Amino acid sequence: xxxxxxxxxxxxxxxxxxxxxxxxxxxxxxxxxxxxxxxxxxxxxxxxxxxxxxxxxxxxxxxxxxxxxxxxxxxxxxxxxxxxxxxxxxxxxxxxxxxxxxxxxxxxxxxxxxxxxxxxxxxxxxxxxxxxxxxxxxxxxxxxxxxxxxxxxxxxxxxxxxxxxxxxxxxxxxxxxxxxxxxxxxxxxxxxxxxxxxxxxxxxxxxxxxxxxxx
Numbered sequence: 745x746x747x748x749x750x751x752x753x754x755x756x757x758x759x760x761x762x763x764x765x766x767x768x769x770x771x772x773x774x775x776x777x778x779x780x781x782x783x784x785x786x787x788x789x790x791x792x793x794x795x796x797x798x799x800x801x802x803x804x805x806x807x808x809x810x811x812x813x814x815x816x817x818x819x820x821x822x823x824x825x826x827x828x829x830x831x832x833x834x835x836x837x838x839x840x841x842x843x844x845x846x847x848x849x850x851x852x853x854x855x856x857x858x859x860x861x862x863x864x865x866x867x868x869x870x871x872x873x874x875x876x877x878x879x880x881x882x883x884x885x886x887x888x889x890x891x892x893x894x895x896x897x898x899x900x901x902x903x904x905x906x907x908x909x910x911x912x913x914x915x916x917x918x919x920x921x922x923x924x925x926x927x928x929x930x931x932x933x934x935x936x937x938x939x940x941x942x943x944x945x946x947x948x949x950x951x952x953x954x955x956x957x958x959x
Contacts, residue, residue, distance in 0.1 A: 761814065764788070764821045771828045777850035784852065788822050827931045829855060834910060834933055837862045838953065841870065858933075865908050865935045866953060907941035908953040909934065915949050 770778050781787065792815055799811040833855055836846035840863060851859060911932040920926050920940050928934075928944075933953065936944075944950035 761817055761821070764818060764825070768821050768825050768828075771825055775832075776847060777829055777832055777855075779850055780852070782852050785822070785826070785854065788818065792818055792822075830858070830931055830933070833859050834862065834953070837866060841866045862908065862933055862953070865906075869906070869908055869953075906935050907938045909936060909941050909944060909950040910953055911944075911950050913949040915944075915947075 767778070767780060795811055795815050795818075799808050799815065802808040802811060833851070836848075837859055839846045848856070848859070911928050911930050911934075914929045917925060917927045921937050922940075926936075928950075941950065941952065945952065
């Protein structure tokens with residue numbers, strides 16, 4: 745772990761639309777990650793589950809509708825808060841990969857995992873693209889024919905098989921070239937086969953994290 749978050753929890757009364765909206769607005773205004781409880785995501789999700797149980801057991805239709813509306817609003821705000829923080833994390837990864845020193849102290853545990861995963865993939869991609877490796881250089885080999893003439897064979901340069909992309913739009917579920925089923929949403933960052941990355945970029949629904957990595 746790169747940081748030791750303060751062990752704070754949100755009280756039940758803090759799980760209000762008004763409070764979550766305040767967190768959302770603070771995150772939107774700040775260029776860096778804001779301070780939120782380190783169990784924020786799991787606690788809000790637990791609260792949503794509690795509201796869902798209350799709605800299921802509610803006999804009065806008006807109250808049930810109010811609970812369902814509250815659940816919908818909280819889910820939208822939670823997603824927006826995450827997406828804002830996710831974008832900042834991606835920028836921080838790019839900064840670090842280019843020699844910067846972004847602050848890590850406000851990252852929550854799942855966000856730290858996301859940061860390290862993207863950073864690892866980004867470094868691997870940079871290494872594959874820019875590093876000068878002997879195995880990547882054209883190698884000439886000689887074969888002797890029956891008449892003793894030499895034929896030069898050139899080993900083709902290896903191509904990177906994976907690309908890291910940032911989704912710019914939601915798209916329907918589809919089966920990729922790797923036989924996996926994908927459900928991609930705007931803001932998702934993932935490593936996928938290069939041919940899929942090219943296809944998504946051509947459809948203008950994704951952009952490469954490393955400029956020029958796909959064409």
